[in-house]
Amino acid sequence: MAAAAGSGRTVSSTFRPVRTWLLMPSWVMIGIFMFLPVLLMLVYSFLTKEFRGGVIWEFTLAAYDQFLFDRGLFGDDSPDIQWAYITIYIRSILQATGATLLCLLIGFPTAFFIATRPAHTRSVWLFLITIPYWVNLLIRTVSMKFLIRENGPLNDGLMALGVIGEPLQLVNTNFAVQLGLFYSYLPFMVLPIYAAVERYNFALSEAAADLYAPKWTILRRIVIPVVKPGIVAGCILVFVPSLGAFLAPDLLGGAKTFMIGSLIEEQFKGNAGNWPFGAACAMILLTLVLLVLMFYARAQAREER
Amino acid sequence: MSTGAAISLTHVRKMFGDFTALSDVTFDIADNEFFTLLGPSGCGKTTLLRMIAGFEATSAGTIHLYGDEIEDLPPDKRPVNTVFQNYALFPHMSVSENIGFSLQMLGWAAPDIAARVAQMVEMVRLQEFVHRKPSQLSGGQQQRVALARAMAPRPKVLLLDEPLSALDLKLRQEMRAELKRLQQETGITFIFVTHDQEEALSMSDRIAVMSAGHVQQIGAPQEIYRDPANRFVADFIGETNLLEAVVTEVGEGLLTCRLPDGEVLHAPRAGSAIGVGTAGMLSIRPEAVRLSREAPTGESLKGRLGPATYLGTDTQFIVHLGESLSLTARAQNTETGAAMPQQGDPVFASIAPGAARFLVD
Numbered sequence: 001m002a003a004a005a006g007s008g009r010t011v012s013s014t015f016r017p018v019r020t021w022l023l024m025p026s027w028v029m030i031g032i033f034m035f036l037p038v039l040l041m042l043v044y045s046f047l048t049k050e051f052r053g054g055v056i057w058e059f060t061l062a063a064y065d066q067f068l069f070d071r072g073l074f075g076d077d078s079p080d081i082q083w084a085y086i087t088i089y090i091r092s093i094l095q096a097t098g099a100t101l102l103c104l105l106i107g108f109p110t111a112f113f114i115a116t117r118p119a120h121t122r123s124v125w126l127f128l129i130t131i132p133y134w135v136n137l138l139i140r141t142v143s144m145k146f147l148i149r150e151n152g153p154l155n156d157g158l159m160a161l162g163v164i165g166e167p168l169q170l171v172n173t174n175f176a177v178q179l180g181l182f183y184s185y186l187p188f189m190v191l192p193i194y195a196a197v198e199r200y201n202f203a204l205s206e207a208a209a210d211l212y213a214p215k216w217t218i219l220r221r222i223v224i225p226v227v228k229p230g231i232v233a234g235c236i237l238v239f240v241p242s243l244g245a246f247l248a249p250d251l252l253g254g255a256k257t258f259m260i261g262s263l264i265e266e267q268f269k270g271n272a273g274n275w276p277f278g279a280a281c282a283m284i285l286l287t288l289v290l291l292v293l294m295f296y297a298r299a300q301a302r303e304e305r
Numbered sequence: 306m307s308t309g310a311a312i313s314l315t316h317v318r319k320m321f322g323d324f325t326a327l328s329d330v331t332f333d334i335a336d337n338e339f340f341t342l343l344g345p346s347g348c349g350k351t352t353l354l355r356m357i358a359g360f361e362a363t364s365a366g367t368i369h370l371y372g373d374e375i376e377d378l379p380p381d382k383r384p385v386n387t388v389f390q391n392y393a394l395f396p397h398m399s400v401s402e403n404i405g406f407s408l409q410m411l412g413w414a415a416p417d418i419a420a421r422v423a424q425m426v427e428m429v430r431l432q433e434f435v436h437r438k439p440s441q442l443s444g445g446q447q448q449r450v451a452l453a454r455a456m457a458p459r460p461k462v463l464l465l466d467e468p469l470s471a472l473d474l475k476l477r478q479e480m481r482a483e484l485k486r487l488q489q490e491t492g493i494t495f496i497f498v499t500h501d502q503e504e505a506l507s508m509s510d511r512i513a514v515m516s517a518g519h520v521q522q523i524g525a526p527q528e529i530y531r532d533p534a535n536r537f538v539a540d541f542i543g544e545t546n547l548l549e550a551v552v553t554e555v556g557e558g559l560l561t562c563r564l565p566d567g568e569v570l571h572a573p574r575a576g577s578a579i580g581v582g583t584a585g586m587l588s589i590r591p592e593a594v595r596l597s598r599e600a601p602t603g604e605s606l607k608g609r610l611g612p613a614t615y616l617g618t619d620t621q622f623i624v625h626l627g628e629s630l631s632l633t634a635r636a637q638n639t640e641t642g643a644a645m646p647q648q649g650d651p652v653f654a655s656i657a658p659g660a661a662r663f664l665v666d
Binding site: 201203204206207208209210211212213214217221222225226228 | 387
């Protein structure tokens with residue numbers, strides 16, 4: 001399946017003249033609503049901040065300088081590395097990684113289960129997976145907080161069962177944030193893996209068993225490598241939005257779990273905002289994500305050869 | 306269970322819910338034999354193969370492999386290997402990794418694996434392709450990788466599930482010879498599943514013809530073709546004319562049969578259950594029907610020539626014997642293309658002596 005990614009398809013010459021026109025709406029939408037905002041963000045990150053939000057059209061590297069260096073309160077000390085923002089980025093990457101692993105751990109068996117049901121019941125299972133997502137993300141995240149709070153149902157239940165003696169402090173922890181991210185993005189893990197497992201030819205597992213492979217070896221050596229494109233797609237789809245998320249960290253975390261999304265959000269909110277700095281933070285995040293994807297693509301290409 | 310048999314099936318049954326896929330199958334497959342399970346789709350041949358491989362559990366009965374009971378062993382504990390219908394090659398592994406997989410699983414040392422893989426690659430003539438992925442190979446090459454992969458761990462019995470069905474005709478004919486060669490060189494017992502009677506006849510030592518979960522007949526190719534046990538086998542293996550007939554006389558080794566229109570034909574007597582008045586079918590192979598313009602000496606059927614179909618080496622004729630009765634005849638084309646009778650001409654059809662078979666069911 002991965003091998004097919006490189007082979008482009010040619011459009012028959014009959015459709016070539018109209019193709020440009022038929023694609024026009026897509027080009028316009030993508031251009032105006034995706035490409036232009038990123039360009040705008042890039043330009044803003046090099047402008048000078050206006051104190052009550054907004055920008056002055058004077059080009060400067062001040063935003064990036066602020067991200068990387070600490071020049072003291074008045075900006076005239078010798079520059080030290082500014083660890084505050086780098087720490088937030090590292091924490092965000094760790095949180096997003098945790099959430100992705102949690103999604104993978106729960107999502108892979110779920111997807112596998114759904115893909116191996118009889119064909120007519122699969123759509124029902126997929127439907128069930130998506131039901132919670134009909135509710136607004138904010139509401140869902142707030143209810144998650146309600147569930148895991150000190151005297152919420154989770155703690156009450158665990159205490160009633162005698163598993164724990166006193167309530168667990170879950171809110172305002174890294175785990176709470178990961179749980180929130182996991183809950184927000186689980187379908188993005190399940191659906192691509194489901195699509196890959198559904199196409200998986202189970203004769204391969206039979207062949208492996210026939211060639212003396214025990215069950216776990218079949219999973220590790222045959223199933224996972226073959227459905228890997230689905231796993232990777234799911235991980236990217238969960239990791240990238242988790243990295244920039246601000247709802248879950250805001251509501252379920254505290255000051256100690258401050259993440260990139262919240263940092264950026266703060267720069268554009270109210271009067272304390274610093275638009276160029278917010279834009280610079282967003283550009284740095286974008287660059288990080290692109291680098292990760294590029295490295296993956298490179299590694300994939302090497303493996304194909 | 307006879308000793309020395311590679312596989313012994315004893316009263317093996319398979320039910321899927323209420324559906325009987327296989328009902329009470331008992332037979333032995335000899336060591337070093339090229340044995341074919343032949344039948345139309347849904348006859349239970351693949352189910353039987355999958356039960357020997359361990360992919361399906363038996364509902365009843367026992368399976369012995371060289372004297373050991375195996376029906377409770379999972380597939381990874383059975384010393385049999387399978388060549389799958391669509392090969393089921395591991396797409397993320399190279400040719401040599403595919404072939405060496407089982408040896409790795411069996412815990413062979415790396416140099417031994419390398420040596421065995423090299424040997425297998427040479428056996429199926431794929432030396433130049435060892436580093437390729439299956440998707441970079443042609444259908445025939447993939448087929449040979451599947452064979453090498455299944456034979457690498459030196460299975461006691463090799464199971465082949467319609468391995469040639471995905472190949473085009475030319476390649477299929479080449480692979481038949483190749484399979485036969487591999488079987489004879491390695492001495493491994495082959496159990497080959499197919500719905501293609503030509504494949505079965507050309508390669509097998511013995512064939513089990515199956516239909517609707519029952520084994521209809523087991524025998525050597527010639528035996529099955531020349532002496533079909535029943536109407537199903539006669540019809541399924543090759544082409545045949547099936548004519549309703551009633552026995553009018555039981556002679557010394559010879560039956561006299563009367564066709565509905567009153568013509569009389571003779572068939573060798575086989576089986577004692579046939580008496581005067583037994584109704585059944587006469588099976589006559591098209592190549593046993595001789596056509597001539599003049600009445601031949603001996604028994605013959607008079608008819609009118611119907612349409613002819615040119616088939617390259619042969620020409621097939623339809624002979625109308627009566628209102629509803631017709632006979633298919635097949636004659637080899639001569640080198641010069643001698644003048645054949647025209648459609649509508651009166652002809653006489655005679656049956657080669659001893660070629661007709663009377664079948665009760």
